[in-house]
Amino acid sequence: MWRRCGALGRALALRGLPGLAPGAAGRRTASGPSPPARPGLPCGTAAAGSQLGQSKDYALPNASWSQDMLDLYNRFLDMTKDGLWKRIPSYNNILDHIPESMKLTYEKRKDTRLFLRSIDAEGAGFEYVMFLNTSEKRVVCLFQPGSYLEGHPGFAHGGSIATIIDSTIGSCAISVAGKVMTANLSIDYVNPVPLGSVVLVDSKADKVEGRKVFLSCKMQSVDGNTLHAEATALFIQLDATKAQKQQASCQ
Numbered sequence: 001m002w003r004r005c006g007a008l009g010r011a012l013a014l015r016g017l018p019g020l021a022p023g024a025a026g027r028r029t030a031s032g033p034s035p036p037a038r039p040g041l042p043c044g045t046a047a048a049g050s051q052l053g054q055s056k057d058y059a060l061p062n063a064s065w066s067q068d069m070l071d072l073y074n075r076f077l078d079m080t081k082d083g084l085w086k087r088i089p090s091y092n093n094i095l096d097h098i099p100e101s102m103k104l105t106y107e108k109r110k111d112t113r114l115f116l117r118s119i120d121a122e123g124a125g126f127e128y129v130m131f132l133n134t135s136e137k138r139v140v141c142l143f144q145p146g147s148y149l150e151g152h153p154g155f156a157h158g159g160s161i162a163t164i165i166d167s168t169i170g171s172c173a174i175s176v177a178g179k180v181m182t183a184n185l186s187i188d189y190v191n192p193v194p195l196g197s198v199v200l201v202d203s204k205a206d207k208v209e210g211r212k213v214f215l216s217c218k219m220q221s222v223d224g225n226t227l228h229a230e231a232t233a234l235f236i237q238l239d240a241t242k243a244q245k246q247q248a249s250c251q
C-alpha cells in the first residue's frame with residue numbers, strides 16, 4: 001500500500017501536481033461530496049441516483065472503483081480545497097451540463113444519452129472523474145476502463161481511448177471557450193491500456209487564436225512510468241449563426 005501510494009505521489013509530482021501526503025496513504029474510502037452510502041457499497045461511495053429527482057452525478061466513487069482510483073480521487077479532492085481545482089460533475093444527459101440560460105435554445109430530448117454514460121453496469125464502461133484547473137487551463141481525468149470497452153483481449157479499444165481523450169480535451173476547451181466542437185484530434189497510441197487499470201488523462205489548452213483552441217494531452221499510468229497515449233486537438237468555437245443552423249438540422 002505504501003509503495004503504491006509512493007508511486008502515485010511520484011506520478012502526480014511529475015505533472016506538477018503535489019505528491020501524495022503521507023497522512024492520506026492509509027485511507028481506503030473516498031471523502032468529499034459523496035452522497036450517503038447504500039447497502040453493499042463501501043462507506044463514502046456514491047448511491048445510484050437521487051431520490052429527490054435531480055440527475056445522478058456519476059463522477060463519484062462506486063463499488064467498482066479500484067484502490068488506485070480511490071486514492072487518486074481522494075488526492076484530487078484534497079486539491080479542490082484551496083479552490084484551484086474543481087471536480088466536474090458528470091451526468092448521462094448533456095443538457096444537464098448546460099447552464100439554464102442556454103438550455104432554452106435546445107429541445108429537451110430524454111431518449112438521448114452522453115456516449116460516455118451509455119453503459120449502465122457499474123465498472124463495465126467508462127468509469128471516470130474530471131477535475132478542472134481554470135487558471136492553468138487544464139483538465140485532468142482519472143479513467144478506469146471497464147470490460148465492455150475491450151479491443152484486443154484484455155486491453156481498452158482505441159476508440160474508447162479516443163473518446164475519453166476527446167471528452168477530457170473537450171471539457172478543457174469548453175472551460176476556455178464555451179460552445180466548441182472538435183475539428184481535429186490526433187492521437188499517438190504508445191502503449192496499450194489494460195482493462196481495469198487506472199490512467200491519468202492530463203489535458204491543457206496551449207493556445208487560443210480567434211475561434212480556434214489548440215490543446216494537447218497525455219495519458220499515463222498512475223505511477224507515471226508508462227505513457228499510453230499522446231494527443232493534440234483543435235476545437236473551434238461555434239459561430240452563433242452556424243450553430244443555430246446545425247441545431248435546427250438535427251431537430
Ligand SMILES: CCCCCCCCCCCCCCCC(=O)SCCNC(=O)CCNC(=O)[C@H](O)C(C)(C)COP(=O)(O)OP(=O)(O)OC[C@H]1O[C@@H](n2cnc3c(N)ncnc32)[C@H](O)[C@@H]1OP(=O)(O)O
Nearest residue numbers: 097166167170171174175181182183184212236238239242
Ligand atoms: C467547465 C467544463 C464543463 C465540462 C462539461 C462536460 C461535459 C461533458 C463532456 C463533453 C465533452 C464532449 C466533447 C466531444 C466533442 C465532440 O465530439 S464534437 C463532435 C465531433 N465534431 C464534429 O462533429 C464537428 C464537425 N465539424 C463542424 O461542425 C465544423 O467543421 C466546425 C468544426 C464547427 C468548424 O466549422 P466553422 O465554424 O464553419 O469553422 P470554419 O469557419 O470553417 O473554420 C474556422 C477556422 O478553423 C479552421 N479549421 C476548421 N476545421 C479545421 C480542421 N479540421 N483542421 C484545421 N483547421 C480547421 C479553418 O481553417 C478556419 O481557420 P481561419 O481561417 O480562421 O484561420
